[in-house]
Amino acid sequence: MASIKDVAAEAGVSVATVSRVLNDHPSVSAEARTRVLAAVQTLGYRPNAVARSLRTDQTHTLGLVISDVMNPYFTELARSVEEEARALGYSVIIGNADERPDLQDHHVRNLLDRRIDGLLVSPTDGGSPLMLDAVRAGTPMVFVDRWIPGVDVPVVRTDGRAAVRDLVAHLHELGHRRLAIIAGPAATTTGRERVEAFREALGEYGLELPDAYIGQGDFQAESGRRVTEGFLDLPEPPEVVFAADNLMALGALDAVRARGLRVPDDLALAAFDDIRWFVHTDPPVTAIAQPTGELGRAAVRALVDRIEGRPGESVTLPGRLVVRRSCGEPPNPPQSPTPVQRSTS
Amino acid sequence: MASIKDVAAEAGVSVATVSRVLNDHPSVSAEARTRVLAAVQTLGYRPNAVARSLRTDQTHTLGLVISDVMNPYFTELARSVEEEARALGYSVIIGNADERPDLQDHHVRNLLDRRIDGLLVSPTDGGSPLMLDAVRAGTPMVFVDRWIPGVDVPVVRTDGRAAVRDLVAHLHELGHRRLAIIAGPAATTTGRERVEAFREALGEYGLELPDAYIGQGDFQAESGRRVTEGFLDLPEPPEVVFAADNLMALGALDAVRARGLRVPDDLALAAFDDIRWFVHTDPPVTAIAQPTGELGRAAVRALVDRIEGRPGESVTLPGRLVVRRSCGEPPNPPQSPTPVQRSTS
DNA sequence: CAGGTCGATGTAATCGATTCCATGAGTTCC
DNA sequence: GGAACTCATGGAATCGATTACATCGACCTG
Incomplete structure (x- = not known):
């Protein structure tokens, strides 16, 4: 592969001049510029x-x-x-932690070794020493979706509190009183917050959230299935389960189906995270939608701000309830959409 | 961030020795090794x-x-x-082409500039000059899923021919005679092959594939919707549509639903690519499953073989029909699974 | 016209690693 | 005891770019 030296030789100038042309430094003669550009063409040169x-x-x-x-x-x-990132002139290397802290550390280390300019993290756990060190060492960082309390890093996330309240209102209106939740890992902020928001909202309707109705999941489908089976085995099973993410909702759907039961008649279902497939499931699933695209963009902007020496602010955007049929038919079926009903199904 | 020089200074040895310890070169004294390792520890050094x-x-x-x-x-x-890749000691940088040749080129160029050791591509089109140049220049490359004919690069892919034949047999048995396909872009091998396989299989049953029953899609949901609407507007609409990928099937589902029609009664549906959501759609979708995980692993092995100087072979794995309910109830409902029926729904 | 400014260019240092080569100490063997 | 080796180590070149600094005309100015 041709290097800058080859280009310099071909064009009959020094490497410095080539570099200047490539980074369009002002002080280069038109003559030299065209010669260099020609050499770049003929050699098919690309900077390393x-x-x-x-x-x-x-x-x-x-x-x-x-x-x-x-x-x-x-x-x-x-x-x-x-x-x-592309729009701002950056590339992205994605590391998939698969909800495993060890894998998360592997990727953080790898990315740090590659000297990436900044790190966007949705932490799987409460924060490994490695990540905390990176922050302390001054690596520009931004948390997306989940975050680690007590660490001075901007956070870009969804506040689902209001939407959860809307959801509980909706469930209450449909007559449901025994509401259960499939929680995410307690080590994650989203795992804890969604349970808290749910409990608070229930409180507003004078409802309790008994321990038996809090199932411990791990954001994966299999755990949703397991927890839902546990619920169904209870002497007094819940009427509704609220899955703290879309995959656990899928697992819940599996569990209900495996028993030959039906949603929403035997068990109603709602999920955090709206995904396009929820429109097509049987039945379409009521969910809390996050402004995902906006979240990603805001996170990148905050990170690039940090990298380029500007402040870089935290952003919190509201979630939104999308009512479909998985919690039961609305009591007033054929009617124009209310503010809460923004279903696309 | 500490460099190898800092470590050398801290340990009281030369950078050469530090490097040797880090790459465990045999010729280093135990004494020096422990000193270097200690220095690495205290400085928290990581090689750049x-x-x-x-x-x-x-x-x-x-x-x-x-x-x-x-x-x-x-x-x-x-x-x-x-x-x-991780198992073999490599990292992966993913570029998303979004079915756009210009974006594909952008990513290929970017990756080449970063001097990646090898490239795994699922080409969006017939092959840009850039990619062909890269092959000619000797960049280790492997095609996955789709490929570019006439280019000497190993291909790792699924042969869906047999599965498509099984599908057509299934459809024929259910009594369907007017079968249509939502094709992928003609510029892709998978776009063409699936149509061909379908046509051939139809031929075996004495059925034709009229032009009106070949809809041109682009592997995106929206095109599936558009094409399906076209089919439904035909004076004699098809009884079944076979979508050449899962997203176009989703679009087809949208179109049918938007007209207040039902699958499979008004229009049956089958798809290439099986995804977990197909189990939960209304109705569950009959699909041709690819051995996706095995494909990815084989592709990486082939590429790493090339990189490390070994041959690196093409691999073709068979697809598999998974029958669900979107094409109609099997004529013999309560029965043990036949070889063709490997549904998980 | 001497001195200063400016624009174009080249030389060389630099980034942080790896690795060839030289050196010197310690062993082995005849 | 000296030649021949081995082993551990350090010095320095190298990878391919960027960039501070030096140089050298050309031009401007008083």
Whole structure:
């Protein structure tokens, strides 16, 4: 592969001049410029990004460590992150932690070794020493979706509190009183917050959230299935389960189906995270939608701000309830959509 | 960030010795080794991968350019690629082409500039000059899923021919005679092959595939919707549509639903690519499953073989028909599964 | 016209690693 | 005891870029 020296030789100038042309430095004669450009053409020269990074100490690369690529929510997030980054002149390297702290550390270490300019993380746990060290060492970082309390890093996330309240109102209106939740890992902020928001909202209707109705999941489908089976085995099973993410909702659907039961008649279902497939499931699933694309873009902007020396602010966007049929038919069926009903199904 | 010089100073040895310890070269005294390791510890030193790559001319990184990350099939492929690569000591940088040749070129160029060791591509089109140049220049490359004819690069893919034949047999048995297909872009091998396989299979049953029953899609949901609406507007609409990928099937589902029609009664549906959501759609969708994980792993192995100087072989794996309910109830409902029926729904 | 400014260019240091080569100490063997 | 080796180590070149600094005309100005 041709290097800058070859171009210099071909054009009959020094490597410095070639470099100046390539980085369009003002002080280059038109003559030299055309000669260099011609040489670049004939040799098919492309600057070596590795060498450039070594010298300039910047890679124009962002690291993104997400909890689970197979989760459509994170896939969409990753996509919007890449788009915005590209628009700002950065590339993105994605690391998939698969909800495993050890894998998360592996990717963080790898990305740090590659000297990425900044890191976008959706932490799987309460924060490994490695990550905390990176923050302390001054690596530009931004948390997306989940975050680690007590760490001074901007957070870009959804506040689902209001939407959860809307959801509980909706469930209450449909006559449901025994509401259960499939929680995410307690080590994650989203795992804890969604339970808290749910409990609070229930409180507003004078309802309790007994321990038996809090199932411990791990954001994966299998755990949703397991927890739902536990619920169904209870002497007094819940009337509704609220899954704290879309994959656990899928698992819940599996469990109900495996027993030959039906949603919503035997058990109603709602989920955090709206994904396009929920429109087509049987029945379409009521869910809390996050402004995923906006989240990804905001996170990249905050990170790039940090990298380029600007403040870089936290952003919190509201979630939104999308009512479908998985919690029961609305009591007033044929009617124009109310503010709460923004279903696309 | 501490460099190898700092470590050398701290340990009281030369940088050469530090490097030798780190790459465990045999000729280092135990004494020196422990001193260096101690220094590495106290400084929290991590080798700079950028500098190392510049010197050794290898990045231990694979590039993966896929057609569309939001497509669950490719997401799963990407995941298995990353896993296998990690097992072999490589990282992966994913580029999402979004079915756009210009974006594909952008990513290929970017990856080449970063001097990745090898490239895994699922081409969006017939092959840009850029990609052909890269092959000619000797960049280790492997095609996954789709490929470019006439280019000497190993191909790892699914042969769906037999499964398509099974599908047509199934449809024929259910009494369907007017079968239509939503094709992928003609510029892709998978776009063409699936139509061909379908046509051939129809031929075996004495059925034709009229032009009106070949809808031109682009592997995105919206095109599936559009094409399906076209089919439904025909004076004599088809009884079945076979979508050449899962997203177009989703679009077809949308179109049918939007007209207040039902699957399979008004229009039956089958898809290429099986994804977990198909179990839960209304109705569950009959699909041709690809051995996606195995495909990703085989592709990585072939690529790493090439990189490390071994041959690197093409691999073709068979697809498999998974019968569900979207084409109609099997004529003999309560019966043990036949070889063709391997449904998980 | 001497001195200063400015624009174009080249030389060389530098980034952080790896690795060839030289050196010197310690062993082995005849 | 000296030649021949081995082993551990350090010095320095190298990878391919960027960039500070030096140089050298050409031009401007008083």
